[in-house]
Amino acid sequence: xxxxxxxxxxxxxxxxxxxxxxxxxxxxxxxxxxxxxxxxxxxxxxxxxxxxxxxxxxxxxxxxxxxxxxxxxxxxxxxxxxxxxxxxxxxxxxxxxxxxxxxxxxxxxxxxxxxxxxxxxxxxxxxxxxxxxxxxxxxxxxxxxxxxxxxxxxxxxxxxxxxxxxxxxxxxxxxxxxxxxxxxxxxxxxxxxxxxxxxxxxxxxxxxxxxxxxxxxxxxxxxxxxxxxxxxxxxxxxxxxxxxxxxxxxxxxxxxxxxxxxxxxxxxxxxxxxxxxxxxxxxxx
Amino acid sequence: xxxxxxxxxxxxxxxxxxxxxxxxxxxxxxxxxxxxxxxxxxxxxxxxxxxxxxxxxxxxxxxxxxxxxxxxxxxxxxxxxxxxxxxxxxxxxxxxxxxxxxxxxxxxxxxxxxxxxxxxxxxxxxxxxxxxxxxxxxxxxxxxxxxxxxxxxxxxxxxxxxxxxxxxxxxxxxxxxxxxxxxxxxxxxxxxxxxxxxxxxxxxxxxxxxxxxxxxxxxxxxxxxxxxxxxxxxxxxxxxx
Numbered sequence: 001x002x003x004x005x006x007x008x009x010x011x012x013x014x015x016x017x018x019x020x021x022x023x024x025x026x027x028x029x030x031x032x033x034x035x036x037x038x039x040x041x042x043x044x045x046x047x048x049x050x051x052x053x054x055x056x057x058x059x060x061x062x063x064x065x066x067x068x069x070x071x072x073x074x075x076x077x078x079x080x081x082x083x084x085x086x087x088x089x090x091x092x093x094x095x096x097x098x099x100x101x102x103x104x105x106x107x108x109x110x111x112x113x114x115x116x117x118x119x120x121x122x123x124x125x126x127x128x129x130x131x132x133x134x135x136x137x138x139x140x141x142x143x144x145x146x147x148x149x150x151x152x153x154x155x156x157x158x159x160x161x162x163x164x165x166x167x168x169x170x171x172x173x174x175x176x177x178x179x180x181x182x183x184x185x186x187x188x189x190x191x192x193x194x195x196x197x198x199x200x201x202x203x204x205x206x207x208x209x210x211x212x213x214x215x216x217x218x219x220x221x222x223x224x225x226x227x228x229x230x231x232x233x234x235x236x237x238x239x240x241x242x243x244x245x246x247x248x249x250x251x252x253x254x255x256x257x258x259x260x261x262x263x264x265x266x267x268x269x270x271x272x273x274x275x276x277x278x279x280x281x282x283x284x285x
Numbered sequence: 286x287x288x289x290x291x292x293x294x295x296x297x298x299x300x301x302x303x304x305x306x307x308x309x310x311x312x313x314x315x316x317x318x319x320x321x322x323x324x325x326x327x328x329x330x331x332x333x334x335x336x337x338x339x340x341x342x343x344x345x346x347x348x349x350x351x352x353x354x355x356x357x358x359x360x361x362x363x364x365x366x367x368x369x370x371x372x373x374x375x376x377x378x379x380x381x382x383x384x385x386x387x388x389x390x391x392x393x394x395x396x397x398x399x400x401x402x403x404x405x406x407x408x409x410x411x412x413x414x415x416x417x418x419x420x421x422x423x424x425x426x427x428x429x430x431x432x433x434x435x436x437x438x439x440x441x442x443x444x445x446x447x448x449x450x451x452x453x454x455x456x457x458x459x460x461x462x463x464x465x466x467x468x469x470x471x472x473x474x475x476x477x478x479x480x481x482x483x484x485x486x487x488x489x490x491x492x493x494x495x496x497x498x499x500x501x502x503x504x505x506x507x508x509x510x511x512x513x514x515x516x517x518x519x520x521x522x523x524x525x526x
Binding site: 089090093094097111113114116117118149151154155156157159160170172173174175179182183186187188189 | 361364365368369376377380381384385462463464465467471474475477478479480481482483484487
């Protein structure tokens with residue numbers, strides 16, 4: 001038994017320490033494979049989802065394909081294609097660290113704790129957490145949660161805040177949005193909390209949107225950024241330059257309008273403050 | 286790999302407490318599901334060998350229905366599809382008293398019961414038919430022959446494959462996180478959320494699962510040796526002890 005244990009431990013440590021002796025930078029990897037691999041989502045409309053025509057699309061994906069990709073392609077000096085992989089809150093950092101993807105482009109909130117492990121691009125969207133409840137529910141905000149059953153997405157910043165600020169709520173965490181919404185629809189939970197914009201997307205896609213209301217003030221600040229492996233400044237600059245070019249040229253706002261404008265997938269007009277914030281992020285050439 | 290490990294995240298803050306809670310929940314759900322699986326498996330495994338066709342058919346239906354649908358689907362079934370058929374008051378009570386835990390336990394127990402059933406059937410069928418005939422000829426009824434002669438031998442024969450199945454059950458309990466059961470894998474993800482340190486958290490989870498499974502394998506090997514009938518189960522290497 002003891003020998004078996006030692007052998008297993010030895011195997012395990014070798015597995016952890018294995019890997020290429022000389023690390024390849026992200027730009028070198030992209031140049032070698034001719035592919036920019038992104039981790040994104042299939043169920044977070046309108047940022048990244050599979051639409052009725054079975055295409056994998058969304059605001060975050062457009063930002064990559066139309067703004068980031070040309071900038072990275074110019075940097076490596078050859079045309080590139082984008083490959084998409086499914087990521088979830090619990091898997092996105094391991095996906096990056098293990099080199100399975102080069103960029104996370106979905107609905108990931110930039111936080112200080114996450115910055116210890118990964119680097120973030122500019123903020124490309126700003127939202128805050130709210131609640132989705134059945135019409136007529138007594139829940140109006142975070143202060144009404146005592147003893148109530150609340151769903152959150154596992155691995156999200158929202159779940160963490162609920163645990164800290166409403167400790168008596170019965171928090172149920174689900175790995176993805178469809179499962180959490182199913183639980184809300186069937187009464188397993190009385191409210192589902194997520195970033196306001198995601199709830200709006202979910203509500204718009206629900207079979208009868210009129211049955212659901214989004215309630216509560218933003219109880220958190222959720223700036224979305226694209227994540228990449230840390231310490232790779234050249235790649236991060238290429239990504240950020242693409243986003244800044246888009247903000248300078250107005251292309252960024254066209255893409256925003258396509259998804260969130262009056263005729264977009266999910267009307268959500270950009271406030272003047274947010275627009276100013278985005279413009280100020282684009283530093284001079 | 287260009288990654289700097291920081292193992293202290295596993296014992297600073299609430300991480301240690303979460304891991305412990307995760308282990309407790311994993312053990313709770315696994316033990317309850319294991320008892321359910323063993324009960325259902327023994328019953329249906331025995332029924333699949335009885336000389337009465339309708340009972341054999343019933344047990345076959347149970348086994349084929351439950352083992353041929355993925356466990357994940359069963360989790361969703363017990364948690365999402367079943368409750369709407371219950372009375373409203375019972376639904377509310379369940380939802381306030383850990384419905385996900387019970388749905389997970391039943392899903393795991395019923396699914397693994399179907400798999401245990403096959404193991405037990407194989408054990409019974411490994412016993413020469415003359416054993417059963419001899420039991421009947423001493424005046425025992427079919428039920429008594431099963432209870433006093435056939436099952437006690439079969440249960441000894443199947444300890445190695447049953448160990449295998451038990452380890453699978455323990456590891457499969459992680460699927461319950463999809464319906465929100467805060468077991469060990471769930472808690473490792475929790476630590477990842479708070480610390481953004483996925484590799485440390487997953488390594489801790491891996492080592493804990495490994496330790497749990499090795500302990501079970503060790504205990505089951507002891508049980509096997511303790512209950513072996515001399516001459517019945519030829520265990521090479523253990524024979525001379």
